[in-house]
Every structure is written in C-alpha cells, then in structure tokens.
Amino acid sequence: MEALISFEKTQEEIKSGRIDCVGIVKHYLNNIQTKASLNAFVEVYEEEALTRAALIDQKIKAGSAGKLAGMVIGIKDVLCYEGHEVNAASKILSGFESQFTATAVQRLIDEDAIIIGRLNCDEFAMGSSNENSYHGKVLNDADHERVPGGSSGGSAVAVQADLCLVSLGTDTGGSVRQPAAFCGVVGLKPTYSRISRYGLIAYASSFDTIGIFSKNIADNALVLEVMAGADEYDSTVSQKPVPSYSTLLALKKKTKVAYIKETMDSPALQPEIKVAMQEKINALRSAGHEVEEVTFPYLDYVLPTYYILTTAEASANLSRFDGVKYGYRSAQTANLESMYKKSRGEGFSEEVKRRIMVGTFVLSASYYDAYFTKAQKVRRLIKEKTEDLLSTYDFLILPTTPTTAFKFGEHSGDPVAMYLEDLYTVQASVSGIPAISIPIGHDKKGLPIGMQIMANAFKEADIYAFAAAVSNLK
Amino acid sequence: MKIDKNTIQKIAHLSRLEFDAQGEQKMIDSMTQILDWVEKLDELDTEGIEPLTTMSSEVNVLRADEVKPPLPHDKGLKNAPQKDSDYFRVPKVLE
Numbered sequence: 183m184e185a186l187i188s189f190e191k192t193q194e195e196i197k198s199g200r201i202d203c204v205g206i207v208k209h210y211l212n213n214i215q216t217k218a219s220l221n222a223f224v225e226v227y228e229e230e231a232l233t234r235a236a237l238i239d240q241k242i243k244a245g246s247a248g249k250l251a252g253m254v255i256g257i258k259d260v261l262c263y264e265g266h267e268v269n270a271a272s273k274i275l276s277g278f279e280s281q282f283t284a285t286a287v288q289r290l291i292d293e294d295a296i297i298i299g300r301l302n303c304d305e306f307a308m309g310s311s312n313e314n315s316y317h318g319k320v321l322n323d324a325d326h327e328r329v330p331g332g333s334s335g336g337s338a339v340a341v342q343a344d345l346c347l348v349s350l351g352t353d354t355g356g357s358v359r360q361p362a363a364f365c366g367v368v369g370l371k372p373t374y375s376r377i378s379r380y381g382l383i384a385y386a387s388s389f390d391t392i393g394i395f396s397k398n399i400a401d402n403a404l405v406l407e408v409m410a411g412a413d414e415y416d417s418t419v420s421q422k423p424v425p426s427y428s429t430l431l432a433l434k435k436k437t438k439v440a441y442i443k444e445t446m447d448s449p450a451l452q453p454e455i456k457v458a459m460q461e462k463i464n465a466l467r468s469a470g471h472e473v474e475e476v477t478f479p480y481l482d483y484v485l486p487t488y489y490i491l492t493t494a495e496a497s498a499n500l501s502r503f504d505g506v507k508y509g510y511r512s513a514q515t516a517n518l519e520s521m522y523k524k525s526r527g528e529g530f531s532e533e534v535k536r537r538i539m540v541g542t543f544v545l546s547a548s549y550y551d552a553y554f555t556k557a558q559k560v561r562r563l564i565k566e567k568t569e570d571l572l573s574t575y576d577f578l579i580l581p582t583t584p585t586t587a588f589k590f591g592e593h594s595g596d597p598v599a600m601y602l603e604d605l606y607t608v609q610a611s612v613s614g615i616p617a618i619s620i621p622i623g624h625d626k627k628g629l630p631i632g633m634q635i636m637a638n639a640f641k642e643a644d645i646y647a648f649a650a651a652v653s654n655l656k
Numbered sequence: 657m658k659i660d661k662n663t664i665q666k667i668a669h670l671s672r673l674e675f676d677a678q679g680e681q682k683m684i685d686s687m688t689q690i691l692d693w694v695e696k697l698d699e700l701d702t703e704g705i706e707p708l709t710t711m712s713s714e715v716n717v718l719r720a721d722e723v724k725p726p727l728p729h730d731k732g733l734k735n736a737p738q739k740d741s742d743y744f745r746v747p748k749v750l751e
Contacts, residue, residue: 281731375712388711414719418712486694497671504672507744508735517747519672527674532682535673539664539683540690542671556697558707563700565708597686598693614711 189253189347189401196242196252203235203242203252203296210254210298214345220321222330222339224259225267226299238294248294250408253401255290256301256340256349259317261392262381263287263297270383271305271315274503274510274529284381285416286350286392286409293408298346302336305531306500307352307385309333310360310603313594314533322364324629328587331361331603334393338365341395348405349395354385355488356582356607358393359619363582363632366621368649370394370402371607373639374614375420377406378413384499386492389611399620399650403427406642422640430643433651438472440575444481445606450584454625459581462622462633465655476571476578478609480564485601487564488608490544490557496534497541503529536597565613572615572638577648580606582619582632610636620649657691659684 185195186209195201214226231254241247257263260270262280269275283291291297304314312320312335320335322328323343330339334351338361341349351358353371362369370393377392384390392409396402404427411424441463446456466473505511505525512524530538544553571578584605593600610617616639619632635652637645664684668675675683729742738745 278735281727281734375714417717418714419717420712421714421717480700483697483700486696489690490694490697501672505737506746509737511737515747518749521747522672523674526672530673532679535671535675536683536686536690538671538673539667540687542667543659543663543687543691546667546670553691553694555707556702557694558709559702559705560697560700562705562708563702598689 186344186347188398189404192252192347202239204232204239206252206254207231207235207296207298210344210346213343214299217323217343217345220323220339220343221318222302222320222336222343222345223256223299224269224271224302224317224336227266227297231296231298234296238296241294248292249404250290250293250295253295253348254298254346255295256299256337256346257287257297258303258334258337258349258351259300260303260307260352260383261287261350262383263300266300268300268383269316270307271303271317272530272534273316274526275508276316276510278508280381282381285378285413287381289409290405301334301340301349303351304333304335305534306383306496307333307354307357308496308533308537310356310600311588311593312336312361313590314531316531319590322587324366325587325627328589328629329364331364331587333357334395335361337395338362338367338369341365341367341397347397348401351393351395352382353391353393353611354389354492355611356604358395359582359607359617359632359634360603362395362619363621364587364630366630368396368399368402368618368620370406370618370642371610371616372406372410372642373420373616375418376410376616376640376642378416378419380413380415386495387499388495389492399646399653400428400431403431403646420640425643427643427646431647431650433647436470436472437576437648438574439466439577439579440474440476440571441579442478442481443475444478445580448584448605450602450605451581452585452625455581455584455586455631458623458631459579459633462579462652462655466652469655474575476575478567478571480560480567481605481609483560484564484608484612485605487557487560488604488612489540489601490553491561493537493541494545494554495541497538497545500534500538505529533597561612564609568609568613568615569638572636576637576644578636580634580636582606582634586625586627586629586631606634615639616642616645618645618649620653657688657695659687659691
C-alpha cells in the first residue's frame with residue numbers, strides 16, 4: 183500500500199480518515215501471510231494486534247493517542263515481551279515465556295505502537311546470515327536464493343518485504359547494519375548504552391545494542407527518540423538527555439568527511455560496491471562537503487579483537503542456560519553434572535557451542551593475559567584511533583559490507599570466512615560509537631548495496647541529518 | 657595455537673558441554689583455526705596500554721532502595737522444566 187511507505191504518510195492517511203489502525207494491521211497481516219515462505223516471522227500476534235489497533239483507533243478519535251499511534255512494529259526474537267514466548271532462536275529456550283517486558287519494547291507500547299510479532303534471527307544473535315536459527319533460515323526478498331544477512335535477518339526482511347513499518351533488531355558486531363545493507367533498508371546501531379538493555383537476552387554485554395530497521399531516516403529517528411534514555415533497570419544505560427532526533431533532521435552545515443583507505447583498497451571488496459562508494463564521495467564533494475582519505479591501521483585487528491572479547495562475554499552470559507530454572511532440559515540425565523552438560527550439549531547449536539568454547543578458553547587461567555587482556559588493550563587502541571579520526575572529521579564513511587548478499591551455504595563450512603562478513607561493521611562496535619547503514623544502490627544482479635556512516639558517541643542526531651542528506655544526493 | 661584433545665575436554669568440562677568423537681574433532685579443528693586467526697593481535701605492541709574494561713561512561717548508577725513487589729512465586733516457577741509447588745527440581749545431588 184502506497185500510503186504506508188513512511189510513518190508521516192501513514193499518519194496523514196489516518197488523519198484524513200482514508201485508513202485506520204485496524205486497516206493498517208490487516209494490510210500487514212495479509213502481507214505476512216502472502217510472504218510466509220520468507221520465514222521472517224517466528225510468531226504473529228494476529229488477534230492481539232487487531233484488538234490493540236481498534237483500541238488505538240478509539241484513542242486517536244478521542245485525541246489521546248501516543249506519538250507512535252498507527253506504527254506497526256516487529257521485534258527480534260531476543261527481546262522479552264511479557265506473556266509472549268521468546269527463544270533467541272535456540273532450542274535451549276524453546277517454550278520460554280517472558281515474565282516481563284524489555285524497556286525498549288515497553289516504551290514503544292506506551293506511545294501506542296502496535297507490536298505485530300516476533301522476528302527470526304541467528305541463535306543468540308550469533309551469525310551473519312540467519313542460517314543458524316532453530317526456526318530455520320530467512321530468505322532475502324531481493325533474491326530468495328540468498329541470505330538476508332544476520333543476525334537480525336528476520337527484522338531486515340520484515341521491513342524490506344513490507345511486513346511491518348519498523349522493526350527492532352540487535353547489533354553486537356553488525357547484526358543490524360549488515361542485514362540492512364543486504365536487504366536495502368535503513369539500519370541504525372546507536373551508541374553503546376544509549377538504549378536500555380533490560381529485557382534483551384545478552385550475547386556480549388559490552389557490545390550489545392538494540393537497533394532499528396526502517397524504510398527511511400525519519401521513522402528511525404522517531405523510534406530511537408522514544409526508546410533511548412535512562413532506565414532504572416539498567417545501571418549501564420546512559421543518563422544523558424535524549425534529543426528530539428526526529429526534529430533535527432536538517433543538515434545545518436557543510437561537513438568534513440573521511441573515508442578509510444583500507445576499507446576501499448581491501449581485495450575482499452566487491453568492485454560494484456567500491457564504485458557506488460566513489461560515486462557518493464564525488465556527489466558529496468560536488469555538494470560542497472569536504473571529503474578526505476584517511477588511514478586506519480587497525481582494520482585487520484578489529485575482528486580478532488571483537489571475537490576474543492565477545493566469545494569471552496558470551497561464555498559468561500550463556501552459563502545461565504543450565505536446564506534448571508527455565509528452557510530445555512535433556513531427558514538423559516543421570517546426575518546434576520550430566521544434566522547441565524546434556525541439556526547444554528543438546529540445546530545449543532554448533533556455532534553457539536564453538537563461541538562458548540573459545541570464550542571459556544580465552545578466559546581460562548593459563549591464557550587469560552595472552553588473549554583476553556591483550557584484546558582489551560587492542561580495544562583501547564582501536565577506540566582511541568577511531569575517536570582521534572572523529573576529532574578531525576564529522577563522519578567516517580565506509581561500505582557496510584565487503585559484498586552484497588551471498589548465497590545460502592556459501593560460508594557455512596568455514597567459521598572464519600563467515601566472521602569476515604563483519605569486517606567493516608565491527609569497528610563501531612569495538613569503539614562503542616553509533617553507525618547507520620543506508621541503501622546507496624544495487625549491484626549488477628540487482629542486490630542492494632549499503633553505505634555506513636559513523637560518528638562520535640551520542641552523535642545520532644548528526645548521523646541522521648547527514649544520512650538524510652546523503653540519501654538525497656543526486 | 658594447536659588445540660589438543662586434552663585441552664578440548666578440559667574446556668568442554670569448564671563450559672559444561674559435551675561432544676561425541678566426531679564433534680570433538682570438529683571443535684579441535686575450528687578452535688585451532690580461530691585461535692591462529694586471533695593471534696594476529698600479537699603483531700601489535702601493547703606495552704604500557706591499559707586494558708579497556710568497561711564501555712559505559714556511567715559510574716555507580718543506583719536506584720533508590722525501595723521495597724517493590726518481586727517476581728511472584730508462580731511466575732518464577734512458570735518456565736521450569738521440572739518443579740513442585742515451591743521448588744525447582746533437579747536430579748539428586750547427595751546420595
């Protein structure tokens with residue numbers, strides 16, 4: 183439906199009386215059914231969404247509706263929503279029902295957004311292709327032979343295929359930006375600690391962020407503004423005031439931008455992506471922005487740093503899944519120890535077990551300093567160098583991914599080849615800074631290409647304004 | 657770093673995981689590959705660099721110490737694989 187290409191349009195249509203929330207929900211439910219083979223949704227809250235839509239229609243009539251009234255949102259299967267199942271796409275959480283609601287989700291509901299269902303992803307958000315899910319793989323709607331990216335593959339496809347207007351994902355090393363690029367939608371990873379992580383099933387706690395998929399910048403900004411900010415249930419979340427991002431979308435000045443030489447020169451970079459990037463760089467210069475080349479000598483070190491630290495944190499976070507208080511318990515248990523081992527052995531997939539094993543290894547007494555402490559030191563070097571570049575330049579731009587969407591099975595035999603998919607996205611994750619991926623064209627096969635924009639911590643307003651300007655460049 | 661069978665079994669026990677012979681060999685191969693890859697960090701001189709141990713800039717954010725209703729009993733037990741009216745049930749620990 184043409185009317186539902188943006189929230190602004192949706193609101194206009196509601197105001198004019200041409201459509202109501204029930205009609206909007208029915209439109210998406212119909213699309214979800216027609217495109218069920220994409221496997222983006224794990225569960226659709228059909229009845230509930232319709233009931234809520236009717237209620238919100240009444241609130242709109244009464245003039246008491248919240249600022250997201252009429253926005254239909256899907257949430258990744260790692261976010262808790264009271265009374266609803268959440269599985270982190272893992273057998274070990276099969277049948278688990280949340281006892282409380284994630285702060286981010288609650289804030290959307292409080293502003294009258296309609297949650298339409300939960301979305302497929304890689305197990306415990308570990309993966310770059312959404313092939314590693316207990317719920318099965320998700321298909322990229324641009325080409326059904328290809329992956330949507332991961333880990334938030336279902337969330338990206340839901341927006342791409344018009345199954346909801348906006349979706350929530352999570353981004354630990356690129357899990358929002360990479361699938362956004364593969365599916366041709368906008369995907370934001372905010373600054374670490376900008377949004378409360380309460381109710382988010384943890385993967386790597388010093389990296390995890392909740393991110394937003396949308397069809398355009400304005401919708402993304404509005405949703406961030408609703409979710410971000412202090413929360414008494416997360417002591418790490420930033421206490422900084424939240425700007426009204428959605429009212430700050432105009433770029434006020436000519437900017438100083440840098441692109442990273444190593445990302446453009448990488449032999450792994452698909453030539454069409456390089457061309458698309460160069461076209462944007464030229465267009466930025468023509469529009470009066472200053473664009474320079476810089477070097478970032480740590481590009482080859484960001485992924486190893488990321489993998490040591492995230493596997494370590496994952497091995498600690500995932501120790502809670504022991505078959506005692508919730509989730510899957512093996513039937514083959516002779517004693518307490520075998521209950522732990524068999525429940526975890528049968529409940530986690532191979533990739534999750536691999537990361538727990540690597541994480542336990544790098545944290546073990548004999549190797550702690552050589553691997554874990556070393557990676558923490560390199561993290562500081564990467565963060566400081568990135569901040570140093572951002573003290574001279576307003577933004578760093580780089581490709582979101584080295585290639586466009588790849589085929590199913592292309593990287594499944596080789597874990598390191600799969601990890602390299604995140605080559606360009608982990609720098610922002612390691613540094614804790616915000617980054618957005620926006621669509622900037624297609625390759626010869628018609629597959630979407632994404633460009634990434636990074637800025638200093640808490641500069642989301644600047645990122646949005648610049649991203650909007652880049653999107654409008656001719 | 658070449659991972660051997662002994663190390664895999666030790667790490668698997670610490671992780672409370674179990675592998676069959678085939679799974680064990682696969683884990684030996686992929687962990688060796690991953691550790692060789694991350695050892696690239698050894699090329700960097702990090703002498704005198706402080707490890708970065710936290711990413712949040714907030715320090716000791718505490719909420720007021722007020723009594724609020726905790727998770728109710730039945731909700732807490734709701735997802736248990738095995739339970740009785742008051743407790744989570746696990747296999748016998750003491751003989």
